Amino acid sequence: MGDGPVMKMVIAVAIMMTATVNGAILSGNFLGDFEPTFGDHRVKAMGGQLLALSLDQYSGAGFRSKKDFLFGRVDMQLKLVPGDSAGTVTTFYLTSDQSTGRHDEIDFEFLGNQSGQPYTLHTNVFSQGKGDREQQFHLWFDPTINFHTYSIVWNTRLIMFLVDNTPIRVFRSNEDMGVPFPKNQPMKIQCSLWSADWATQGGLIKTDWSKAPFVAYYKSYNIDGCEGMSGKSACANTPGSWRTHDLDAYGRRRLRWVQTNYMIYNYCKDTKRYPQGPPKECQRVE
Numbered sequence: 001m002g003d004g005p006v007m008k009m010v011i012a013v014a015i016m017m018t019a020t021v022n023g024a025i026l027s028g029n030f031l032g033d034f035e036p037t038f039g040d041h042r043v044k045a046m047g048g049q050l051l052a053l054s055l056d057q058y059s060g061a062g063f064r065s066k067k068d069f070l071f072g073r074v075d076m077q078l079k080l081v082p083g084d085s086a087g088t089v090t091t092f093y094l095t096s097d098q099s100t101g102r103h104d105e106i107d108f109e110f111l112g113n114q115s116g117q118p119y120t121l122h123t124n125v126f127s128q129g130k131g132d133r134e135q136q137f138h139l140w141f142d143p144t145i146n147f148h149t150y151s152i153v154w155n156t157r158l159i160m161f162l163v164d165n166t167p168i169r170v171f172r173s174n175e176d177m178g179v180p181f182p183k184n185q186p187m188k189i190q191c192s193l194w195s196a197d198w199a200t201q202g203g204l205i206k207t208d209w210s211k212a213p214f215v216a217y218y219k220s221y222n223i224d225g226c227e228g229m230s231g232k233s234a235c236a237n238t239p240g241s242w243r244t245h246d247l248d249a250y251g252r253r254r255l256r257w258v259q260t261n262y263m264i265y266n267y268c269k270d271t272k273r274y275p276q277g278p279p280k281e282c283q284r285v286e
């Protein structure tokens with residue numbers, strides 16, 4: 001391609017976009033923005049736009065962002081392991097440094113199933129090392145046929161999980177009730193595919209290794225976030241609609257639709273686990 005005026009403009013705009021935001025707006029280049037964490041050749045970037053993770057008897061695979069973020073929005077498109085995916089776990093999550101013992105984490109985990117049985121989408125929020133805030137869902141589509149967009153919005157007031165832009169879960173900052181909220185520790189974006197014996201139907205159904213390797217695909221992510229540096233956000237003055245993102249009337253209706261029809265577990269409603277009453281943050285119902 002020639003170095004014509006259009007091309008020059010494209011380059012100029014691209015430079016402007018990265019330069020004006022001292023946080024980061026990143027999209028689409030796995031090779032530049034991410035690095036493998038484990039699994040060697042089982043992490044396979046296919047031209048930068050598409051990335052495949054595979055799992056066999058010997059290992060799963062994973063990758064993570066090179067940068068850390070303190071607040072922002074991350075959209076990731078995933079296509080999950082098709083067919084018999086029992087015992088496989090595909091993840092997309094944010095986590096701060098786990099070696100501190102007081103880490104923060106925001107999780108999407110997809111628990112595989114026998115052929116024809118639905119995946120379970122498992123979500124959790126850790127703050128200051130404490131999780132135990134599981135909510136699980138079935139999906140309203142087959143997540144193995146097409147790519148779907150899974151999003152995490154994280155601002156000073158809430159964490160929102162979205163599936164194809166439909167909010168499925170909101171975790172609000174309830175610091176006034178003494179519940180710590182993730183806000184000081186920068187997080188990396190992490191993705192992985194691994195094997196877990198407990199994952200499918202409570203451990204009843206085991207992985208059929210004759211079907212290996214299992215493959216999950218990631219593509220066309222979008223990150224609009226603040227780069228995190230030692231407890232500070234590095235883009236205090238940049239816009240970003242995620243900063244004020246919250247439920248509107250339509251979002252609230254959609255959330256209720258998901259909760260009514262597709263939620264299969266909610267720690268707030270687990271009276272066996274919490275005979276004395278659920279954790280404090282459960283008092284606020286969306």
Ligand SMILES: *[C@@H]1O[C@H](CO)[C@@H](O)[C@H](O)[C@H]1NC(C)=O
Pocket residue numbers: 111112113114117118119120199200201202264
């Ligand atoms: C697997 O399928 C069963 C039966 O439909 C369902 O109860 C379960 O939630 C599904 N997910 C997992 C991870 O077991």
